Amino acid sequence: MTARDKLLAVLVAVLWGLNFLAVRVGLDHFPPFFLAALRYLVLAVPVILFVPRPGVPLRWLLGYGLGFGTVQFGLLFLAIDRGMPSGLASVVVQAAAPFTVLLGALLLKERVSGRQMAGIGLAVLGMAVIAVDRARTAPLLPVVLTVLAALGWACGNLSSRQARPEFPLRFALWMAVVPPLPLLALSAVMEGPGTGWRALGTSFSAEGWPSLAALVYIAVLGSVVGSGIWTALLKRYPAGVVAPFSMLVPVVGMAGAWLALDERPTGWAVAGGIAVVGGVLIGTGWLPGFLRDRSPGTAAAPRPVTEGEGPQPAAGSREPGTSQEPGTSQETGASQETKRS
Numbered sequence: 001m002t003a004r005d006k007l008l009a010v011l012v013a014v015l016w017g018l019n020f021l022a023v024r025v026g027l028d029h030f031p032p033f034f035l036a037a038l039r040y041l042v043l044a045v046p047v048i049l050f051v052p053r054p055g056v057p058l059r060w061l062l063g064y065g066l067g068f069g070t071v072q073f074g075l076l077f078l079a080i081d082r083g084m085p086s087g088l089a090s091v092v093v094q095a096a097a098p099f100t101v102l103l104g105a106l107l108l109k110e111r112v113s114g115r116q117m118a119g120i121g122l123a124v125l126g127m128a129v130i131a132v133d134r135a136r137t138a139p140l141l142p143v144v145l146t147v148l149a150a151l152g153w154a155c156g157n158l159s160s161r162q163a164r165p166e167f168p169l170r171f172a173l174w175m176a177v178v179p180p181l182p183l184l185a186l187s188a189v190m191e192g193p194g195t196g197w198r199a200l201g202t203s204f205s206a207e208g209w210p211s212l213a214a215l216v217y218i219a220v221l222g223s224v225v226g227s228g229i230w231t232a233l234l235k236r237y238p239a240g241v242v243a244p245f246s247m248l249v250p251v252v253g254m255a256g257a258w259l260a261l262d263e264r265p266t267g268w269a270v271a272g273g274i275a276v277v278g279g280v281l282i283g284t285g286w287l288p289g290f291l292r293d294r295s296p297g298t299a300a301a302p303r304p305v306t307e308g309e310g311p312q313p314a315a316g317s318r319e320p321g322t323s324q325e326p327g328t329s330q331e332t333g334a335s336q337e338t339k340r341s
Helices: 003-026 032-050 058-081 084-108 114-137 141-164 168-175 180-190 197-204 210-236 239-259 267-283 333-338
Strands: none
Touching: 003 058, 003 084, 003 197, 003 210, 003 239, 032 058, 032 168, 032 180, 032 197, 032 210, 058 084, 058 141, 058 168, 058 180, 084 114, 084 333, 114 141, 114 267, 168 210, 168 267, 180 197, 210 239, 239 267
């Protein structure tokens, strides 16, 4: 990987990590479900007008949009609005990776290796530590909502895998068409039919412009720019070379929240966060060669899908115009490198 592309991968991790900070700023003005709906509405209109619809079964597009978009971001925004520290949320939502492994085993009868189970166990332990630590000083509900958001992300992963789109970026962009209507319906029922729209009307004032800027950041820099760069990198390099950079996202999220919002995690929260990230790394095989599970026929664990990504090519292949879908059961680039060596 060239130095330029490494810097681009780090840039994407920074953009995605700061997304959590932008969400916190946006929620100071917008109600959570309405903000999540706006995030996708900004993308949905140009997508419908200018992007051809992907040739995939409608049920998988709806499943991806509802799981990855509606459930994940609706509950994540609600959790942060109810008191979940944005930095800690960026860590806990990484539980989508072990959830994807478990759902794949339960629903798709996929094999789970010993290494994957170890990673899942460590990640679950980390989430338990964070939950117990939060329960001592604050309501537990925001942590539960964040975990459920990660579960929604995992469900979206399975739909994305089953869709196997020929044009992954087109599929990821059309996913944005699904969440606005259910999120707006939730906003009308739970936040009031006019609450979000009144907030939008006052967002152009001196008091509301920071939240409006946060919305633009989330929709444009976090989604379009970040996902576009990430997809381009996945076209040039094996997934296992690019994917580890995504583990910088929770690091940036916690550091940004600490510096900008003075969110100071406790020692136990940091320990739990390290366990969650470590569990994801172990379960997905991003380890030194001597620690990897080399048993024949063992597949690498799925990692969470991010916007702009698509299905992973078969081990050792890199077809033009295709990109990695975290959540496939094929090997990661790391295991491919092990085989070649």
